[in-house]
Amino acid sequence: MLKVKIKNQSSHALPKYETTGSAGMDLRANIEASITLKPLERQLIPTGLYIELPDGYEAQVRPRSGLAIKRGLSLVNTPGTIDSDYRGEIKCIVVNLSNEEQVIEPGERIAQMVIARFEQIEWQPVEELSDSSRGAGGFGSTGT
Numbered sequence: 592m593l594k595v596k597i598k599n600q601s602s603h604a605l606p607k608y609e610t611t612g613s614a615g616m617d618l619r620a621n622i623e624a625s626i627t628l629k630p631l632e633r634q635l636i637p638t639g640l641y642i643e644l645p646d647g648y649e650a651q652v653r654p655r656s657g658l659a660i661k662r663g664l665s666l667v668n669t670p671g672t673i674d675s676d677y678r679g680e681i682k683c684i685v686v687n688l689s690n691e692e693q694v695i696e697p698g699e700r701i702a703q704m705v706i707a708r709f710e711q712i713e714w715q716p717v718e719e720l721s722d723s724s725r726g727a728g729g730f731g732s733t734g735t
Contacts, residue, residue: 593645595706601639603698615653615703618683626695628687633667636683636701644675651705652683663689666702
């Protein structure tokens with residue numbers, strides 16, 4: 592199991608996997624008072640968490656499906672990427688996509704975080720790319 596250093600400056604427990612098959616851990620709003628978001632309003636919500644990822648890993652911050660379907664709350668940049676050399680506080684840009692005001696409560700689960708391995712690349716400039724069965728088709732070209 593990968594060990595990741597974490598500094599918790601919130602009043603909440605560390606994020607954890609809720610089931611043995613979970614890919615993500617819930618992030619909680621580290622706020623002292625409720626925040627009301629009007630329709631289409633967005634706000635940067637702190638978590639009070641700081642992490643130190645090993646090289647070759649990123650943390651992806653994603654919306655919670657329950658908040659999206661039940662209340663229309665999502666994240667503006669999704670997935671948000673936390674790079675291995677970032678040491679600042681993890682914050683989530685929450686947006687209200689519903690037609691009604693939505694209230695975020697202190698300690699509420701507002702997003703989920705997935706740790707993922709990645710590869711860095713080196714570009715290899717060429718004049719031609721090899722053919723494929725798909726070719727340049729995109730934006731719905733493979734089905735209806």
